[in-house]
Amino acid sequence: MKNNASSSEGTGTISFKKNFGKEKVEISKQHILKFMGRENLNGLTVLDIGCGSGLHSVAMLEAGAAKIHGFDYDPNSVKATQFIQKQVGHPENWTAEQGSVLDDDYISKLSTYDFVYSWGVLHHTGEVWHAIQNAASRVKPGGLFYIALYAADVQIDPTPEFWLDIKRKYVASGWMRRRAMDLWYVWRFQMRKDIRRLPEFLQRKREYEKNRGMSIFTDIRDWLGGWPMEFVYDKEAIDFVEKLGFKLEKIATGEANTEFLFVRNADDRI
Numbered sequence: 486m487k488n489n490a491s492s493s494e495g496t497g498t499i500s501f502k503k504n505f506g507k508e509k510v511e512i513s514k515q516h517i518l519k520f521m522g523r524e525n526l527n528g529l530t531v532l533d534i535g536c537g538s539g540l541h542s543v544a545m546l547e548a549g550a551a552k553i554h555g556f557d558y559d560p561n562s563v564k565a566t567q568f569i570q571k572q573v574g575h576p577e578n579w580t581a582e583q584g585s586v587l588d589d590d591y592i593s594k595l596s597t598y599d600f601v602y603s604w605g606v607l608h609h610t611g612e613v614w615h616a617i618q619n620a621a622s623r624v625k626p627g628g629l630f631y632i633a634l635y636a637a638d639v640q641i642d643p644t645p646e647f648w649l650d651i652k653r654k655y656v657a658s659g660w661m662r663r664r665a666m667d668l669w670y671v672w673r674f675q676m677r678k679d680i681r682r683l684p685e686f687l688q689r690k691r692e693y694e695k696n697r698g699m700s701i702f703t704d705i706r707d708w709l710g711g712w713p714m715e716f717v718y719d720k721e722a723i724d725f726v727e728k729l730g731f732k733l734e735k736i737a738t739g740e741a742n743t744e745f746l747f748v749r750n751a752d753d754r755i
C-alpha cells in the first residue's frame with residue numbers, strides 16, 4: 486500500500502498524519518463492526534455510497550477492507566474525502582469520486598461489491614426507493630448491505646412537518662443565517678431555553694465528541710441542512726429490500742436513523 490505521509494504514526498492498517506482524528510476513526514470502526522457482529526472486514530470489497538467526509542471509509546479500511554470505492558453527490562463532500570485521503574497517505578485501495586446514487590447510468594457502470602454501505606444518505610436523495618434499489622443492485626450475491634434511514638416509526642416532537650419547514654428555510658439561507666439557526670437549535674433543543682443548562686450542553690458536546698467521534702455542531706448542521714429528506718417506516722424498508730432478493734440479518738431501531746443489515750440471497754454468504 487502506498488503511503489506518502491511523512492509525519493505519520495501508523496498503528497493500524499493505514500498510517501495517519503499526526504493531527505488526524507484517529508480516535509474518531511476507531512469509534513466509527515467499532516460501531517460498524519459491533520453492528521455487523523464481525524471482528525473485522527478482512528478481504529471485503531466495499532462501496533461507500535454518500536461517503537460524506539470519508540471518515541467511515543477510513544474506518545472500514547482500518548477494519549481490514551481490501552478495497553473501497555466511495556462516491557458522493559456533493560463536490561464539497563468529495564473534496565473533504567480527498568483531504569482525508571491525503572491525511573492517511575493516499576491508500577491505493579481507496580478511490581473516491583463525485584456521483585449520484587440516482588444516476589442509473591453511473592450506477593450500472595460500477596462493479597458489484599461484497600459490502601455496500603450507505604449511512605444516512607438514501608433518504609436525502611429525494612427518491613428514497615429509487616436510491617435503495619440502485620444501492621442494492623451493487624451488492625454481490627451473498628454480499629452485505631448496510632443502510633441507515635430516517636425512521637418514520639420514531640415519534641418526534643416537534644413533528645416531521647415542523648422539521649421539514651425548518652430544513653427548507655435552512656437550505657435557502659446564507660452562511661450567517663445558518664450559523665444563527667445552529668445556535669437557535671442549541672438554545673431551543675439542547676438548552677431548552679434556559680441559560681443555566683449551558684454547562685450541561687458543554688458537557689454533552691465534550692461527550693459527543695468522545696463517543697461519536699464528531700463535533701455536535703457537525704451533526705446539528707447535518708440535521709438542519711439535510712434536505713431533501715424522507716421518513717421511512719422500518720417495515721416498509723424491510724419489505725422493499727427483501728423483495729429485491731435480500732434477507733434482513735440485523736436491525737437497530739429507536740434512534741433517529743434505523744440501521745439495517747441485509748444479506749443478498751445466495752448459496753454462499755460472505
Ligand SMILES: C[S@@+](CC[C@H](N)C(=O)[O-])C[C@H]1O[C@@H](n2cnc3c(N)ncnc32)[C@H](O)[C@@H]1O
Pocket residue numbers: 534535536537538541556557558559562584585586587603604605606609610707711
Ligand atoms: C448526512 S450525510 C452522511 C454522510 C456519511 N455517510 C456519514 O455517515 O457521515 C448525507 C450525505 O449524502 C450525500 N448525498 C445526498 N444525495 C446523494 C446522492 N443522490 N448520491 C450520493 N450521495 C448523496 C450528501 O452529499 C451527504 O454527504
